[in-house]
Each structure stands twice: as structure tokens, then as C-alpha cells.
Amino acid sequence: MLKNTFEEDLKNAVAFHGHLCAGQVIGVRMSRLALTYFGIDDPAHYRDLVAFVECDRCLADAIVTVCRCTLGRRRLKWYDYGIMSATFYDMRSGRAIRVSQPQGNHCPSGADPVAFFGAIPDDKLFNVDVVELPHLTEEDLPGSHSHGVACERCGEIIHNKREVVVDGHVLCKRCAGQDVYYRPVRRLTAEEVAAGVDA
Secondary structure, three states: OOOOOHHHHHHHHHHHHOOOOHHHHHHHHHHHHHHHHHOOOOHHHOOOEEEEEOOOOHHHHHHHHHHOOOOOOOOEEEOOOOOOEEEEEEOOOOEEEEEEOOOOOOOOOOOOHHHHHHOOOHHHHOEEEEOOOOOOOHHHOOOOOOOEEEOOOOOOEEEOOOOEEEOOEEEOOOOOOOOOOOOOOOOOOHHHHHHOOOO
């Protein structure tokens, strides 16, 4: 039996997220379903659950608060697929399930999301699939990994075997020519940093 009630979990999720919305209710329900499935009564003291979230929406904040999975502890993984779903992996048992919301279970505008989703049982609100995680490596999992190597071009330290070897040279993904989320423009001097953007 879960330590917290649904109401307690929802209250904590809303406090963290900043407002009540459908994504909070779905995320709390999804998290509680996964915790129950794996027999995790108290997620605050369980360190072997990893959540893979497929959107950057409200759902993610609910999963963080209920499951206690965070990026900093390497127990939250984010893939921007734009889908309100998440996979939960229990490292202790080696099992994983993906919980997704099927079409048709969307709260109408203006409706109370707690009441709306409260009337739908889990087996109608979610699809639950047993999944495998074939690309998951030891370097992706929580725990301290001491592997760190400097990029031979920019000098930045690359952790957890994320380096790329090109013609025998160890490079970060950007220096290896891979597409990354940013494009460098110029390096600021210490004086420019101290002066700030209004200077």
C-alpha cells in the first residue's frame, strides 16, 4: 500500500508545479500506478526507480514529485517526443513498463480535472505495456561514475562515456560535428560577465 494518498500526492505535485491542471492529475495517477505495480510503498526511500518522460509538460513535474525521480540523481530521463507518457524502470527487478494515455481521455476545457479523471479507472485511463530498454547502458543509470575525459579540441570534460572518438581523437559531440542544442557565438570576457547584459 502506498504511503501517501492520492490527495497528498496531488497536493505535493501542485505545490511543486504551481497550479492544478489535467497534466498534474494524469502524472500523479500514472506515477501511483507504476509505484503500485512495482510494489514501491515509499518512493522517498526507494532509489532504484528510473522514469523516462516523453514530454516537457506538467506531467513531468508530477512524476518528479510523486516518484522522487530527478535529473540530478540520474533517475529522470527526458525524451521530447511530445507524448503524455512515461516509462518506469525498476533497477532492482530489471522490469519496465510504459504508461500512456489513449485517445479520448482528455479533460474538456473548463472541467474539473480531479473530478473528470477521478471517474475513469486506471485500466480505461491508461495503456500499460511491458517494455525493454535495449539502449540503456550502465552509464545511463544512477550512481557515481568516475569516467571523465577532456575533449581534445575545446577542453571541456565529458562524463559517463558520452565522448566521440574521431580519427583517434577524443571529442565532445559538438566538436565532433554532431548537432547539439546550441551554437556558440563568442566567449565572454570576465569583465563582460561581471558587467551583465545591460552593459
